[in-house]
C-alpha cells in the first residue's frame with residue numbers, strides 16, 4: 001500500500017478577533033513551524049486569511065479557507081470567490097456540516113464548489129457526514145454515498161492525495177467522539193466508495209480525515225486506525241499546545257505504521 005502523508009486541519013470557525021488570531025498564529029508558528037511527517041492546514045476566519053499567510057510564510061504550515069463560492073467574481077454580495085483565494089490559501093474546506101446544516105448548502109452546491117476549487121488548482125478538503133438520526137436509522141452509508149456522488153458529479157478525476165474529512169455531525173462540537181472502531185469502519189466504507197467512482201489506485205492515495213471532537217487525549221487511538229489519515233479539528237485547534245499535540249500524535253502514528 002502506498003504511504004499516505006496524513007493531514008491535520010485546524011478549523012477555527014467564527015472565533016477570535018484579529019489580535020487573538022495573530023497571537024495564535026505566532027504560537028502555532030513557534031510550536032509547529034518545522035513539523036515533519038504530517039501536513040498541517042490552518043483555517044482561520046476569512047478576514048484573517050491574509051494575516052495567516054503572512055505569519056506562516058516560510059514554514060511548512062498551510063493556510064486554508066473555511067468556505068468559498070464557485071464563481072470567480074460578480075454581483076454576489078458577501079461571498080468570497082475561490083479564485084480570490086489564490087496566493088493566500090492553498091486549501092479550501094468544501095461542504096462542512098455547518099455550511100450544509102446551518103446555512104442550507106445543498107449537495108449540489110457542494111459539488112459546484114468542489115469542481116471550482118479543483119479547476120483552480122487549489123486543494124479542497126471535502127467534508128461529509130451523517131446526522132445522528134441517520135446513523136440510528138442505519139442509513140449512514142446511503143447518506144455518505146449520496147454526498148459523495150453529488151460532490152463528484154462534475155469531477156472526472158481526483159488529484160493524488162485528495163482530502164476527504166469524514167465528520168459525523170453528531171460528533172462535531174459535542175464531545176461525543178466516534179469510537180475508533182466506528183470511525184475506522186466508516187472511513188473504510190468511504191474509501192471503498194471513492195474506489196467505486198475513481199478506482200483503487202486513486203482511493204488508496206486519497207487521504208481521509210476523521211473529524212468530530214478530536215482532542216489531545218483521543219487522537220492517538222484514532223490516528224492508529226489504518227484508514228484514518230489525520231484529523232479535522234475544531235475546538236481544540238484554538239489552543240496552540242493542544243493542536244500541536246494532535247499534529248505530533250498524527251505524525252507519530254504514521255511513522256509507527258510505516
Ligand code: PGA
Pocket residue numbers: 011167171172173174175211212213214232233234235236
Ligand atoms: P470539533 O469540530 O473538533 O469542535 O468537534 C470539528 C469540525 O467542525 O471540523
